[in-house]
């Protein structure tokens with residue numbers, strides 16, 4: 440597949456290269472000397488390719504004069520220097536490539552002015568093929584050009600990042616959805632909405648305080664409260680601000696779920712309650728579930744004394 444793409448450029452290149460080749464032969468010797476210097480500074484073999492380019496510039500000044508007519512850009516000097524080296528065909532390919540990606544390879548871009556005829560799209564693929572020899576230059580191209588390039592094949596890999604950008608439009612919906620799902624809010628069964636609870640509490644005959652309890656408030660010690668943990672058929676009681684409530688009837692109505700509500704069973708729920716939802720009006724919801732008051736362990740659970748206090 441590469442052969443066909445490279446063929447068209449080669450046909451046009453030969454003429455310019457012919458002049459370069461003659462000059463290039465004479466320049467070959469100085470280029471080698473510089474190669475040695477380059478090797479001293481640079482360890483990689485590729486340094487030799489760059490070295491000739493540096494040597495050529497002085498001689499290239501003459502070359503540009505001949506070419507001055509065809510190419511508008513004076514930057515051809517660098518190109519000429521590059522071309523004289525043994526890699527003329529590669530340079531030609533690069534020349535074809537330059538038009539589209541001018542920013543990345545200045546030499547290629549300059550040569551591109553000479554090669555305008557070749558199709559820009561084809562040049563990119565060719566460059567990629569030739570690039571293997573010079574991988575260092577290409578890595579940056581895809582990244583920078585990717586944003587600029589609309590092309591299909593390369594865009595596929597690039598589309599992922601763009602999708603992120605475009606996802607910004609989608610993100611809002613997802614973001615809003617995630618927070619809601621992350622909440623511990625439970626799914627209440629039908630008939631257990633806050634309105635249903637309000638209706639239930641509006642009727643005093645429902646005995647939400649619990650069965651077998653006196654009509655008046657009772658005195659509850661910590662040990663008593665501990666036994667009312669909702670297990671083994673016992674109602675779940677909890678204390679809040681010195682008062683004891685039977686939270687058993689509210690379990691299926693609790694928006695936070697049964698498990699969360701029962702975390703306070705048999706003990707004080709004030710701390711948990713305020714940590715999770717301090718804005719909730721406890722008394723307004725559980726007023727009808729009030730069992731009594733919390734007293735110290737030494738105090739006798741005398742209902743008469745409790746009534747006297749009231």
Ligand code: HEM
Pocket residue numbers: 622623624625686693694695696699700701702703704708711712715716719720721722724725
């Ligand atoms: C140990 C005690 C309790 C715990 C651990 C607890 C936990 C929770 C949790 C996790 C939620 C869900 C919060 C969310 O939507 O992300 C919740 C919601 C709620 N809980 Fe409790 N809860 C407790 C006691 C109570 C009590 C005693 C009441 C009623 C007096 C109550 C009333 C509510 C209400 C009304 C909501 C909905 C709040 C809202 O949507 O803004 N909770 N609770």
